[in-house]
Amino acid sequence: MKQVLIDYTLHLADNSLIMGQRNAEWCGHGPVLEQDIAITNISLDLIGQARNFYQYAATLIGNHATEDSLAYLRKEEEFKNCLLVEQPKGDWAQTILRQFFFSQYQYLLFQQLQNSKDGQLAAIAEKSLKEVTYHLRWSSEWVIRLGDGTDESHRRIIKAIEELWKFTDELFSAMSYELQTASDGSGVDISKLKEPWMNKVNEVFSEATLAIPGKTLMQTGGKEGKHSEHLGSIFTELQYMQRTYPGCDW
Amino acid sequence: MQTHDLEKIFGQKIDNEVKIEPKDWMPDAYRKTNIRQVSQHAHSEIVGMLPEGAWISRAPSLKRKAILIAKVQDEAGHGLYLYSACETLGITREETINDLHSGKAKYSSIFNYPTKTWADIGAIGWLVDGAAIMNQVMLTRTSYGPYARAMVRICKEESFHQRQGFEILLVLSKGTGEQKAMCQDAIDRWWWPSLMMFGPHDSESTNSEQSMKWKIKRKTNDELRQNFVDMCAEQVKVLGMKIPDAKLKWNEKRMHYDFGEINWDEFWNVVKGNGPCNKERLAARKIAWDEGEWVREAAAAHAEKRKTKQQEAA
C-alpha cells in the first residue's frame, strides 16, 4: 500500500534530518578544529540522506509535495523520527555516544535495506552505507577514547549512557508501516537488528571499560508522532523561515 | 655561516622569487611577521564560521542548509591549512589560540558584525568572500612557501563561496516584496564593513619598522578597494538593488567609480574590540576551547594507554 511506503520513507528521512540538525549545532563550537570538521562532515552526510529520502517521498506523494514542504511544513505529530535523535546534543560524550548508537543501527538497517524490493530505497541505502560505515568507525573510537580516557571523560560518558539508553529500544520496536514494508520486501525487519546491535555495543563498551545498563524503562513514541518537547524547539529554528515567509523561493 | 651571508642568501631568494621554506634561515622579523599574518588569517577563518554557522539551523531550504554546512566546513578546513602553515614557523597552535583569546592576536573585523537575517548569508558570500578572494589571489604569491601553498589550496576551494552568496541574493531579488527588502537591508549593512576589509588608506598604512620587503606584485589597499567597488557596482545592477553610497558614481575621466568616504572611527573601534559582536565571538571561541579541554585530555590519555599496552605486548 502506497501510504505505508510513504510513511516508512518519511520515517527514514526524519531520522536523518533531525540527527543532522542536532550535529550541525556543533559547527564552530567543537572541542578542537579537526573534530569540528568531522562532526560537520557527518551532519552534511545525514542531511544528504534526508534529502534523498524526502525527494523520493515527494514523488510518491505527488500533489506538489517537495523535499522542503515535507521537512518544513509538517507538524510535530506528523514527524516519525525516533526520540533518540531529537534529544539535545549535550556535551561531546553525549553527542558521540548517540552517534554510535544511531550509526550502528543505520549500518545494520542499510545493509539489509540495500536489498530492498523497492529500487529507490535500495539505491539510497547502498549509497548511504559507505558514509554510515565511516560514522560508525569514528563514533566507536570516540566511545573507547572517552570510556578509557580520563576519570572525567569516563564519568561523562557514563552520564551520557544514563541519559540515552532509555531511547535505544525504540530503534527496534516496529511501527505498523515498518512491519508492513518488511513483509512486502521493501523494508527491513528491525526486530532482527537488535541482537547484532547489542553485540556491537557490548564489544565497544567492553573495550571502553563501560557497562551495559541493566533493565531500563524504555521510552518510545517518536516513530508514531508522539514526541518530547525537544522536537518543538528544534522546529522553532528548523522551520522558522518557511513559516514566517510562506510560499517563497529561496 | 655569517649572518650577513645568510641575509644575502635570503635576500637573493626573495629577489629571485624562490620560496622561503621552514628550515631556511630567515630574519627574526620576517618569521614574526609571518606568524602574525598567517595566524590572524587562520583565526579569521575560524571566527568567520560563527556568524554563518548561526544560520545553519534556520536555513530556509534543505539545499541551502547543505550548501551552508559545506561552506562553513570549508572555512574550518582553511583555518586548518593556515594553522598548519603557521606551525612550521616554530609556534604551536595552542600558543596562537591563546593569543586570539587574550585579544593580542586579531582576526578580520568583518566577522564582528551580526548576521541578522538570512539575506546576510548571501551578502557575506557576495561581498565578504568577494573581497577576500581579491586579496587571496595576491597571497598565493607570498614568499613564505607553506603560506603560499595553503593559499593556492584555499583559492581553489573559494570560488563556490562567492557564487552561492550571490545566488542567494539573486533569488531574494526576484522574490516577494519582503524578500527584496531583506536583500537590500543586508546589502545596506554589509557594504561599508566590506570596504573596510581592505584596510586603512594607503597613506595611513605605514608601519615600516615591522614590515619587510619581499617581492610580490601586489596592489595597494586603495587599488584593491577601487577594483572591488567597480566590480560590485556592476554586479548590484543584476540584483536590481542599490549600493548604500550616495556618492557612488561612474567617473568617465578616471574610468572608475567614485565612492564615498569610509567611517574610519567605526573601523578603528571595531579593530580595538568594540564592534557589535567582538565580545560574543571571542567568548564563543573561548567557551568552545575551555569546554573542549576535557575531551582533548581524554583523547591524549587514551593514546598514552594504548601506546603503553602496545609496548607491553611487544
Added chain:
Amino acid sequence: MNNYLRKFYYGDIPEDKAGGNIVSSEAKSDWPLWEVFIRSKQGLDHKHVGSLHAADAQMAIENARDAYTRRMEGVSIWIVESKYIHASNPEEAGELFEPAVDKIYRHPTFYDLPDEVNQM
C-alpha cells in the same frame, strides 16, 4: 637589506592600535602534530599537503580524510608524526646534491644506443 612596505589584508593593523590584553596560559593537553601525505586516484606518489593535530594514528587518518580529501575520491593517505620526519638541511644542499649533477653517466641520455634497442 631594504625595507619596503608590506601590505597585508589580515594583520595590516599596527600593534599599537590593536588593543587587547596580553595574558598567556599553558595548555594542559597537547595532541601531537602529524604531517599528511595524499596520493590521488591517478597519482603516482604521495604528496605532502599539510598537517593536523590528532591524539592517535586512527584519528589522524580520519582527520586527514575529512580535511584534505573532501573533493577527491579513492585516495591513499599517509600520516606521520611530525617529530619522526627528518629533513635535509638546506645549507648542506651543496655537499649533498652537487656531486649528483656531475655524475652524468647516471642519466639514460648519456648512453648512445643503436636505434633497434633505443627504446630502453
